[in-house]
Each structure stands twice: as C-alpha cells, then as structure tokens.
Amino acid sequence: xxxxxxxxxxxxxxxxxxxxxxxxxxxxxxxxxxxxxxxxxxxxxxxxxxxxxxxxxxxxxxxxxxxxxxxxxxxxxxxxxxxxxxxxxxxxxxxxxxxxxxxxxxxxxxxxxxx
Amino acid sequence: xxxxxxxxxxxxxxxxxxxxxxxxxxxxxxxxxxxxxxxxxxxxxxxxxxxxxxxxxxxxxxxxxxxxxxxxxxxxxxxxxxxxxxxxxxxxxxxxxxxxxxxxxxxxxxxx
Numbered sequence: 001x002x003x004x005x006x007x008x009x010x011x012x013x014x015x016x017x018x019x020x021x022x023x024x025x026x027x028x029x030x031x032x033x034x035x036x037x038x039x040x041x042x043x044x045x046x047x048x049x050x051x052x053x054x055x056x057x058x059x060x061x062x063x064x065x066x067x068x069x070x071x072x073x074x075x076x077x078x079x080x081x082x083x084x085x086x087x088x089x090x091x092x093x094x095x096x097x098x099x100x101x102x103x104x105x106x107x108x109x110x111x112x113x114x115x
Numbered sequence: 116x117x118x119x120x121x122x123x124x125x126x127x128x129x130x131x132x133x134x135x136x137x138x139x140x141x142x143x144x145x146x147x148x149x150x151x152x153x154x155x156x157x158x159x160x161x162x163x164x165x166x167x168x169x170x171x172x173x174x175x176x177x178x179x180x181x182x183x184x185x186x187x188x189x190x191x192x193x194x195x196x197x198x199x200x201x202x203x204x205x206x207x208x209x210x211x212x213x214x215x216x217x218x219x220x221x222x223x224x225x226x227x
Contacts, residue, residue, distance in 0.1 A: 108158040
C-alpha cells in the first residue's frame with residue numbers, strides 16, 4: 001500500500017478565490033491522480049499527473065481551472081481556481097503502486113466548501 | 116470502454132446477517148475489478164481486487180467477492196455484518212489503461 005497525506009484536510013473559501021491542495025506520498029510513485037467527489041456522489045477523475053510531463057485532463061476539466069504541479073515523484077498539488085459554490089466537493093489524490101495492475105491508493109481527501 | 120453499475124444506493128442489513136452488495140461491470144478488455152470502502156469523513160480504502168487470478172477474492176475485514184465473467188458481476192459479500200461495516204462501498208473497474216471507473220456507490224446501513 002502507500003501512506004498518502006493531503007493538506008489542508010478541509011477549508012472554507014470565498015467565491016472567486018483559489019485554493020491549492022497538497023498531496024504527499026511516503027515513497028516514489030510514477031502516477032498520481034486527482035479526483036473530485038461531489039456531495040453524495042461517486043468519484044470523478046480530474047486529471048492524471050506524471051512526474052516530468054504535463055497533466056492529462058479528463059473531459060470537462062481544464063488546466064486553467066485546475067492547474068496541477070508534479071515537481072517530483074512524491075508530491076503533487078492541485079489548485080482550484082476562481083472558485084464558485086459548485087466547486088464545493090471532496091478532492092482526493094491517489095497513487096498507483098502496482099503498475100500494470102491498476103490498483104490505486106487514496107489520500108484522506110480535502111473537504112472544500114465555497115461560500 | 117468500461118463502466119460499473121451498483122445495484123441499490125442504500126442497503127440495510129441486521130447485525131450478524133449476510134451482506135451482499137451487487138456490482139455489474141462492462142469492459143471491452145479483460146478487466147481489473149476493485150471494491151473500495153469509504154468511512155465517514157475519510158478517503159477510500161481498498162477492500163479487495165481481482166486481477167485475473169483466482170475468481171474468488173478475499174479482502175480485508177472478512178469481505179470477499181467473486182468474479183463471474185458469464186454474469187459480468189463482481190458482487191461483494193460478508194457472512195456476518197458488524198456495526199463497524201457501516202460505510203459507503205464503491206465498486207470500480209479498470210481497463211488496464213491506469214484509469215479506474217467508479218460506480219455510484221452503495222451506502223451500507225447496519226441495523227442493531
């Protein structure tokens with residue numbers, strides 16, 4: 001498995017501001033993922049972040065709104081930009097440890113409320 | 116393309132009774148299948164996974180799931196429910212492209 005931490009664990013933000021979420025892993029991993037879980041919903045993949053390359057965004061998500069950094073093999077950040085109440089969600093990062101098997105391990109999530 | 120259907124957004128069982136959470140999948144390639152559990156205010160924890168070895172997969176906390184290709188199912192079971200099993204359970208499928216598609220989730224309620 002993997003030990004994954006996220007900061008902050010929760011935050012309440014004002015409309016129009018931005019929040020950067022950090023994800024730290026206890027060992028080097030190639031692939032990291034960012035998900036959004038809206039209230040009462042399942043997980044939706046925002047983007048895949050590989051170290052040394054640009055993040056790959058899923059349909060409906062754009063870099064201007066959700067810029068991602070992946071400076072090394074143990075760390076990534078997701079920024080939620082120009083926030084609106086519709087961005088209120090839990091944001092989770094995950095890592096893939098068993099390449100070729102597809103197993104992902106998740107961080108505890110960041111609970112974001114936008115007023 | 117892959118997809119997952121979880122039958123029942125809410126399931127209630129009595130403590131000590133059998134737990135059965137249903138999951139059907141669709142995949143254009145031999146799939147990897149997963150069950151994750153999410154306790155309140157926590158992230159997702161991997162319960163078990165199927166990766167084309169044994170069709171009956173045993174996971175943590177006494178859970179197991181059986182891969183049935185003919186039925187395209189991967190139902191999760193536990194012989195005897197415990198109060199601590201109350202949580203949200205997600206079935207997920209991967210088409211071996213490093214992406215996981217999650218079902219909508221089933222909230223399990225345990226009745227005393």
